[in-house]
Each structure stands twice: as C-alpha cells, then as structure tokens.
Amino acid sequence: MTSIAHLGPLGSYSELAATNYAHWLMANHGAVSNLKPYNTIAKAIQAAATGETDAAVVPIENSIGGSVRDTLDMLWELDTLKIQNNLVIPIHHALLSHATCLRDIQTVYSHPQALTQCQKWLAANLPNAVQIATSSTTEALPRLSNDATSAAISPMWAAKLYNISVLADPINDNPDNATRFWVLGRNQTKQGSHTSLAFRLPDNAPGALLKPLQLFATQGINMSRIESRPTKLALGDYRFFIDIEASLDDPxxxxxxxLLRNCTKTLKIFGSYKQIQVQVL
Amino acid sequence: MTSIAHLGPLGSYSELAATNYAHWLMANHGAVSNLKPYNTIAKAIQAAATGETDAAVVPIENSIGGSVRDTLDMLWELDTLKIQNNLVIPIHHALLSHATCLRDIQTVYSHPQALTQCQKWLAANLPNAVQIATSSTTEALPRLSNDATSAAISPMWAAKLYNISVLADPINDNPDNATRFWVLGRNQTKQGSHTSLAFRLPDNAPGALLKPLQLFATQGINMSRIESRPTKLALGDYRFFIDIEASLDDPxxxxxxxLLRNCTKTLKIFGSYKQIQVQVL
Known part of the structure; x- marks a missing residue:
C-alpha cells in the first residue's frame, strides 16, 4: 500500500492530481494507494519527508498564477526529498449550485485565484453577483445545500463528490489553464527526461547568473524554466530554481x-523525473 | 495637490509607504498630497493609469514573500505607467490588543503572510492561541474593542491610528523583513540609478534568456533582479522582468x-527611477 499526501479538502485539484497518480501507479506497477489529505502544502510535503507517507503530490506551477512558492521554499529547506514524477492537470472550473437557473444566483464563492480566473465569464453572466473569497475551491460546497441563491466555482469533478448540480462548465476565461504537479519522495528514481535544481550565487547578485546559464548552454542543455525566490535574509538576495531538459544520468x-559547483554557493539537486501521462478523471 | 493611490485599509504598510512618499514630496518639492486608498493593488494602479490619481505607490517585492505578482502583471498589461521612484519600508509587526497581558490572548488575527512571518514568536509566546487569517493586517482591529482575549498582528504605526495598545513589538521572526515599493505615474522622470524592463523571448524557452543577459554583461551593466511570470497563455511560456543598475540616459x-530588441519578442521599458530615502514614521 502506497500512501500519498496531498493538499485537501475533498474535491480539490490536488486531490484530483493525487488520484490520477494513484491510478497510474496501479496501471503501471500494480500498486494500491491510499490518499491522505493535509490542510497545507507544507504539511503534505513534511509528511513525505518524515516517512508518515510514501510520497506527496504537490502543485509546482500554474499557467496563470505562476510558481507555487510554498512548494519551492519547502523543497529548499527540507533538502531530503527528490522529485520522482511530473504530471499536468487541466484546470476546468465549473459553477456548482442547488439553484435551477443562473439568474437566481446572488453570491459566488471560491478561492481568490479561481475567482480571478473566471472574471470575464462572471462579468458577462453574473455581473451583479457578490464574489466572496474562501480558502479553497471546495470550502463553500457544504454550505450551498441550504441556499439556492449561492454558487461556488469548483473543480468539475467535485460536483459528484458533493452531490451538487453543475450550472455552467467550463467557466474559466482561459481554456488552456493547467497546473503542473510534482510527486515527491525520499528515494531518487532511476531515470528521467528532466532535472530540477536550485542554487545561491556567491556574490548575491543576479548578474552572476550569467555563468551558470552559460554552463548549461555550452553542454547543449536546454533550460525550460527559471524562477527566483528570496533567501528571506535580506532584500535583493535570491535563490534560483532551474529546470533543465536533461537527465542526471547524462554525461x-x-x-x-x-562546473556549476564552482560558481554557485549552495547547490541543491532535486532529482531527475519523467512526465506521467494521466487520464484526467 | 498631488493625489496618491495606495492599497488600503487604514494603517496598512502600503499606506505607510504612501505617507512617507507624501512627506518626501513636501520636503523636496513643497508639494501637498492627498492619499486615496483602494481595496486592491490592481485598482490603485488603474487609478494612476486613468488619471484618477497622479501616482500610485504599490509594493513590488518583500524580502520574505518575494515578488508582488499583481504589480508585475498590471505593469505589463497596462503599458502606460512609468516607475518614478523606489522606496524601501522596514516591516515591523506588532501585537495589538485591548488585553492587559499576553496570557489572556486566545485568538490572533492577521494576514496569512504576517502570521507566517511571526510563527517562531507565536510558538514561543502564544503556543495555544488560535490563528485566524484575515484579508489585511488591520482588518481585525475594529473588532478587537469588544474582545480582550483577541489580538492582531499589525504594523506598529496602526496602534495609534486605531487607538489600541501594543502588547509586544517587534514580533517578526526576521528583523530585516522589508518591502520595496514603486511610485508609478504617467510621466517618465528624467534620471535614475536603476531601470526596470520586461520581455518575452522569441521561442518561449528560458534557454533563450542567455542572450539578453550576455548583452547587459557585455555593456558592464549589473542586473540586480530577475523574475519570471507566466504569459497566462500556456504552461512553460514566460515573461521576464529585469532590474538593472543603470539609467536609461546612459549610452x-x-x-x-x-540589441535587446533583436533577441526579444515584446520589450517593455518601465523607466528609470531613483531610490528615495524615507524617514519611516
């Protein structure tokens, strides 16, 4: 039995990603999994780090919002977890409600990011509805049962989990909205098409970033992503997170x-991993 | 009269930054200002863009949390505002309450970022208090008057504005916590020590970032910051925001x-600006 930590609550996109990973494990390794929800990303990652679970499936990047900072910061701080797999989940927001038609809706609940991602649809279809922020896309769902004037923007698949009707779907303004997740575990997987790493620069100036980038270019290695995060020590002092399109096994x-060790201050290698193709539920 | 837009509510760090800027305007240009609070960063920036106000003072980067994404995204989208000045405000969180001693406190309210920035202090001093997230560091202050068992983590200077006692100060775990603000306006100021710009790369791959960075290095220009943001079109497609330590006037x-125009797809130059030394209130 493989235990998988993820960010809750029931019906979240993180649970959808973890469920897809569990299905992949069953199809490819015959492994049965059980999912364990946690109420923050940090706690889900910590569960995998301490051995409370075998793995954690956590969001790393959304195509609209950008990097998930908690995931990057935790990976750097813990220094014990490896990235084992990468999976991309399309984001399809739906409007869930016990109301029978759109014009009854006076209030719309959702996570601030989901509200932002549906602003054009809301302006066109529910211009007078009050928008109220909640801490997750599914938090408001249990409350909707007594209120046929309210709706929630939630993942489509949460509708059947909470037994609520879908009033409209998809309602996200950008149809290509997607979130990338990483599977984190204590063991390094053998091979992978991509590698992630992070480092600080010796003189704290992003200008010194040129040298590391040149090293990869010289070796013919393409960089697919670069992200800076503060070291939290002082303004202007950064860590750099980089994804490269190459395996660690590669000469x-x-x-x-x-060579990178010579021109960086602290170098952390989070492992090589492959892309899992998921059949989104 | 110079009107200055900023993120409210009363007593926020953004209001503190805007107030400091107003004092600087008075001391250096004899200009009288009035401050206008808005309930989102986007609305404050839009006010300056449409001419509803003369300027907007908005956060761009915190030493713990990192970049302020709304500010970067709005600057790119509007394309009409220039950065006129840069100011750094130290973040000094205080514990405000009508309670007379710490051991009476059962609940602590604040913005999630402020709660995170005081976790060690809270664990040591109020290990049993329930922490409740609010949408700003001052939102809970009006509620505290009827409740001597609650406290809020707020800017020190909010204490006198809301007439509430300071139970402890400073309580942030990192004493060097600071936020950088930009003054945005429709006119380009004449000179500055720093320049900010942003671009997309022709082939959407961060690997193509090497060329722009080489151009600056060749001209002996140091880069003080680099930040990637999604274009919101698809995963893996980014804009890059760069600060350089040089004036636009510089040959x-x-x-x-x-040369940068030849190796980037869309190049936006947000102007040159100087660092304002503020006497934090």
Whole structure:
C-alpha cells in the first residue's frame, strides 16, 4: 500500500492530481494507494519527508498564477526529498449550485485565484453577483445545500463528490489553464527526461547568473524554466530554481553540474523525473 | 495637490509607504498630497493609469514573500505607467490588543503572510492561541474593542491610528523583513540609478534568456533582479522582468536596449527611477 499526501479538502485539484497518480501507479506497477489529505502544502510535503507517507503530490506551477512558492521554499529547506514524477492537470472550473437557473444566483464563492480566473465569464453572466473569497475551491460546497441563491466555482469533478448540480462548465476565461504537479519522495528514481535544481550565487547578485546559464548552454542543455525566490535574509538576495531538459544520468549534465559547483554557493539537486501521462478523471 | 493611490485599509504598510512618499514630496518639492486608498493593488494602479490619481505607490517585492505578482502583471498589461521612484519600508509587526497581558490572548488575527512571518514568536509566546487569517493586517482591529482575549498582528504605526495598545513589538521572526515599493505615474522622470524592463523571448524557452543577459554583461551593466511570470497563455511560456543598475540616459544602456530588441519578442521599458530615502514614521 502506497500512501500519498496531498493538499485537501475533498474535491480539490490536488486531490484530483493525487488520484490520477494513484491510478497510474496501479496501471503501471500494480500498486494500491491510499490518499491522505493535509490542510497545507507544507504539511503534505513534511509528511513525505518524515516517512508518515510514501510520497506527496504537490502543485509546482500554474499557467496563470505562476510558481507555487510554498512548494519551492519547502523543497529548499527540507533538502531530503527528490522529485520522482511530473504530471499536468487541466484546470476546468465549473459553477456548482442547488439553484435551477443562473439568474437566481446572488453570491459566488471560491478561492481568490479561481475567482480571478473566471472574471470575464462572471462579468458577462453574473455581473451583479457578490464574489466572496474562501480558502479553497471546495470550502463553500457544504454550505450551498441550504441556499439556492449561492454558487461556488469548483473543480468539475467535485460536483459528484458533493452531490451538487453543475450550472455552467467550463467557466474559466482561459481554456488552456493547467497546473503542473510534482510527486515527491525520499528515494531518487532511476531515470528521467528532466532535472530540477536550485542554487545561491556567491556574490548575491543576479548578474552572476550569467555563468551558470552559460554552463548549461555550452553542454547543449536546454533550460525550460527559471524562477527566483528570496533567501528571506535580506532584500535583493535570491535563490534560483532551474529546470533543465536533461537527465542526471547524462554525461553532459554531470559535466555541467561539476562546473556549476564552482560558481554557485549552495547547490541543491532535486532529482531527475519523467512526465506521467494521466487520464484526467 | 498631488493625489496618491495606495492599497488600503487604514494603517496598512502600503499606506505607510504612501505617507512617507507624501512627506518626501513636501520636503523636496513643497508639494501637498492627498492619499486615496483602494481595496486592491490592481485598482490603485488603474487609478494612476486613468488619471484618477497622479501616482500610485504599490509594493513590488518583500524580502520574505518575494515578488508582488499583481504589480508585475498590471505593469505589463497596462503599458502606460512609468516607475518614478523606489522606496524601501522596514516591516515591523506588532501585537495589538485591548488585553492587559499576553496570557489572556486566545485568538490572533492577521494576514496569512504576517502570521507566517511571526510563527517562531507565536510558538514561543502564544503556543495555544488560535490563528485566524484575515484579508489585511488591520482588518481585525475594529473588532478587537469588544474582545480582550483577541489580538492582531499589525504594523506598529496602526496602534495609534486605531487607538489600541501594543502588547509586544517587534514580533517578526526576521528583523530585516522589508518591502520595496514603486511610485508609478504617467510621466517618465528624467534620471535614475536603476531601470526596470520586461520581455518575452522569441521561442518561449528560458534557454533563450542567455542572450539578453550576455548583452547587459557585455555593456558592464549589473542586473540586480530577475523574475519570471507566466504569459497566462500556456504552461512553460514566460515573461521576464529585469532590474538593472543603470539609467536609461546612459549610452551603455541605450546600446544594450538596441540589441535587446533583436533577441526579444515584446520589450517593455518601465523607466528609470531613483531610490528615495524615507524617514519611516
């Protein structure tokens, strides 16, 4: 039995990602999983780090919101987890409600990011509805049963979990909205098409970033993502998180990493991982 | 009379920054200002863009939380505002309450970022208090008057504005916590020590970032910050925001920007600005 930590509550996109990963484990390794929800990303990651669970499935990047900072910061701080797999989940927001038609809706609940991602649809279809922020996309769902004038913007698949009707779907303004998740565990998987790492620079100036980037370019390694995060020590002092399109096993990667140690202050390698193709539920 | 838009409510760090800017305007230009609070960063920036106010003072980066995404995204989208000045405000969280001693406190309210920034202090001093998230650091203050068992983590200077006692100060775990603000306006100021710009890359791959960084290095221009933001079109497609330590008037900067146009897709220059020294209130 493989235990998988994820950000709750029931019906969240993180649970959807974890469920897809569990299905993949069953199909490819015959492994049965059980999912364990946590109320913050940090706690889900910590569960995998301490051995309370075998893995954590956590969001790393959304196509609209950008990087998930808690995930990056926790990975740096813990220094014990490896990225084992990468999966992309399309974000399809639906309007869930016990109302029978749109014009009855006076209030719309959702997480601030989901509200932002549906602003054009809301302006066109519910211009007078009051928008109220909640701490997750599914938090308001249990409350809707006694109120046929309210709706929640939630993942489509939460409708059957909470037994609520779908009034409209999809309602996100950008149809290509997607979130990338990482599967984190204590063991390094053998191979992968991508590698993630992070470092600080010796003189704290992003200008010194040129050298590390040149190293990868010289080895013919493409960089698919770069993200800066503060070290939390002082303004202007950063860590850099980089994804490269190469495996750790690759001699070119090994050569680049060898040289990278000389021009970075702290270098952390989060492992090589492959892309899992999921059949989104 | 110069009107200055900022993120409210009364007593917020943004209001503190705007007040400091108003004092600087008075001391250096003899200009009288009036402050106008808005309930989101986007609305404050829009006020300056449409001419509803003369300027907006908005946060751009915190030493713990990192970049303020709303500010970066709005600057890119509007394309009409210039950065006129830069100011740094130290963040000194205080515990405000009508209680007379710490051991009476059962509940602590604040913005999630402020709660996170005081976790060690809370664990040591109020390990059993329930922490409740609010939408700003001052939102809970009006409610405290009827409740001597609750406290709020707020800016120190909010204590006198709301007439509430300071139970402890400073309580942030990191004493060097600071936020950088930009003054945005429709006119470009004449000179500055720093320049900010943003661009997309022609082939959507951060690997193509090497060329722009080389251009600055060749001209002897140091880069003090780099931040990636999604274009919101698809996963893996980014804009890059860069701060350089050089003025737009500088021939070296002009030479670099000329070449930069050839290796970027959309190049936006947000102007040159200087650092304002503020006497924090």
């Amino acid at each position: 070119n990667t090994q050569a680049a990493l060898q | 070296n900067t002009q030479a670099a920007l000329q």
